[in-house]
Amino acid sequence: MRRKPRSAGRGENLLPADAFYDSKADRMPEPEEKKSISIGDGAAIPTHADSGLFTAWRIAFVGALFAFGYLIVVHPDPYARIVRFLPDGILVTFEVTFASIGIAMVIGLFTGLGRISHNRAVNLLASTYVEVVRGVPLLVQLFYIYYALGHFVKINDMVSAIIAMSVCYGAYMGEVFRAGIESIDRGQTEASLSLGFSRHQTMFYVILPQALRTILPPVGNEFIALLKDTSLVSILAVSDLLRRGREFASTTFMYFETYTMIAIIYLIITLLLSKLVAFMEERLSRYDRR
Amino acid sequence: MTAGDAIINIRNVTKRFGGLLALDDVSLSVAPGERVVIIGPSGSGKSTLLRTINRLETIDSGKIVVDGFDLYRPGVDIARVRQELGMVFQSFNLFRHKTVLQNLTLAPVKLKNMSKEKAERVALDLLDKVGIRDKASCYPAQLSGGQQQRVAIARALAMNPKIMLFDEPTSALDPEMIGEVLDVMVALAREGMTMVVVTHEMGFAREAADRVVFMDAGKILETGTPEHFFKNPEHPRLRQFLSQIL
Numbered sequence: 423m424r425r426k427p428r429s430a431g432r433g434e435n436l437l438p439a440d441a442f443y444d445s446k447a448d449r450m451p452e453p454e455e456k457k458s459i460s461i462g463d464g465a466a467i468p469t470h471a472d473s474g475l476f477t478a479w480r481i482a483f484v485g486a487l488f489a490f491g492y493l494i495v496v497h498p499d500p501y502a503r504i505v506r507f508l509p510d511g512i513l514v515t516f517e518v519t520f521a522s523i524g525i526a527m528v529i530g531l532f533t534g535l536g537r538i539s540h541n542r543a544v545n546l547l548a549s550t551y552v553e554v555v556r557g558v559p560l561l562v563q564l565f566y567i568y569y570a571l572g573h574f575v576k577i578n579d580m581v582s583a584i585i586a587m588s589v590c591y592g593a594y595m596g597e598v599f600r601a602g603i604e605s606i607d608r609g610q611t612e613a614s615l616s617l618g619f620s621r622h623q624t625m626f627y628v629i630l631p632q633a634l635r636t637i638l639p640p641v642g643n644e645f646i647a648l649l650k651d652t653s654l655v656s657i658l659a660v661s662d663l664l665r666r667g668r669e670f671a672s673t674t675f676m677y678f679e680t681y682t683m684i685a686i687i688y689l690i691i692t693l694l695l696s697k698l699v700a701f702m703e704e705r706l707s708r709y710d711r712r
Numbered sequence: 713m714t715a716g717d718a719i720i721n722i723r724n725v726t727k728r729f730g731g732l733l734a735l736d737d738v739s740l741s742v743a744p745g746e747r748v749v750i751i752g753p754s755g756s757g758k759s760t761l762l763r764t765i766n767r768l769e770t771i772d773s774g775k776i777v778v779d780g781f782d783l784y785r786p787g788v789d790i791a792r793v794r795q796e797l798g799m800v801f802q803s804f805n806l807f808r809h810k811t812v813l814q815n816l817t818l819a820p821v822k823l824k825n826m827s828k829e830k831a832e833r834v835a836l837d838l839l840d841k842v843g844i845r846d847k848a849s850c851y852p853a854q855l856s857g858g859q860q861q862r863v864a865i866a867r868a869l870a871m872n873p874k875i876m877l878f879d880e881p882t883s884a885l886d887p888e889m890i891g892e893v894l895d896v897m898v899a900l901a902r903e904g905m906t907m908v909v910v911t912h913e914m915g916f917a918r919e920a921a922d923r924v925v926f927m928d929a930g931k932i933l934e935t936g937t938p939e940h941f942f943k944n945p946e947h948p949r950l951r952q953f954l955s956q957i958l
Binding site: 607609610612613614615616617618619620623627628631632635 | 766768791792794795797798799801803804805806807808809818819822823864867868871877
């Protein structure tokens, strides 16, 4: 499953914590390098700095739009029919994505803070959550929450899908938050403490605002990965984009045409989103510019 | 000087880093308004000693009383004590996501409930004093090292501290920027600020210090006026150190 190499890559690919500096020796200040976390899973983020990828993004995007337009105009039957059948599904896909990413970010923030907490119990709780969730495939988690929990409490399809996605991505997001927080130079904490801020104030006024900038690309990546993974909820009774496609195909037997359109629509959405992430990233990096 | 007069009173402090004795039974008192400069070779424990004065380091034994607060007693309101202790770091450590002005106003607004307008007035006055008022709306990354360090000094002063601690404030600077930072520090010394400065700048020690402290291998080996220090150094280790750097 493609989730496996992904979870294996996490943690190791993140920035090393620069917590291990030597305070007794005469420290030289770190060069003012731009911090970034690179996890390549959601989608490639086309920034201007990476001109090859930028061009690739254009080719893919123009190609997808062209294919979309061409199929609808030249072969309105069945493609225009398929497209008319899908908007409900796109809406559901976005609903699940936005709800899940929102909850996952809240879970991720607390998990990330828990993972760096000096409180043993809190730390252990957060770490165990991350380990367990990372060790179970998302599809199994979906089944588990839908069927196993459905055994005891009646949960609506959509809600159980969102819970499963949030719980899963919350763990990954926790690792992103942790890496983002640890990537901030220890000197920032010391400066804040020396002004008289408490540890909590330091976290919220000084560290998190800077970490947020560092983690924006991976969070954007997670968002895109999550949007794609919502296609898994189609196996539950949630009528997302893929499920709507399956419904259409199973009545018309036009599997090839339907899944072609579904793939193109997913591609257009993720390409647009990766562009949006790139734009936000450039906006947020303004204070790093000289 | 008796311990009662001192604003900083370090008594028999010992600290280990693993097997290394970073501070070996160190005692030092600083009176209000006094300028103490700590010199010594790399790894002598001088930065560690300075950092214990606002508890950025833990200690293994001993006692440090600052402004009447026993720093390492459990339950002491360390954040409150730190408000009275301005600290300037070798690596500036300006808040990178805030403008120069915001760097100066953050702590007074959040910790002293100062109004934003008043905090900005105070901040602009301080920026005037360190000579970079025109950079108020810049981000730290847009400034030179010397400018960043002057902002860092102004940021510490914005809390109106009783004591200023400097941890090798010029060691990360290009030579041509050292002067601008030292000028600000000398001016501060002339105003009567209590200062403890770890530095390699002997010129500053000579010009601004009331007392110079020489450390080596975690111990204070010699203490005296700059006059005494540079004219009649007694300890052979100090003589060797001075001959190497002067």
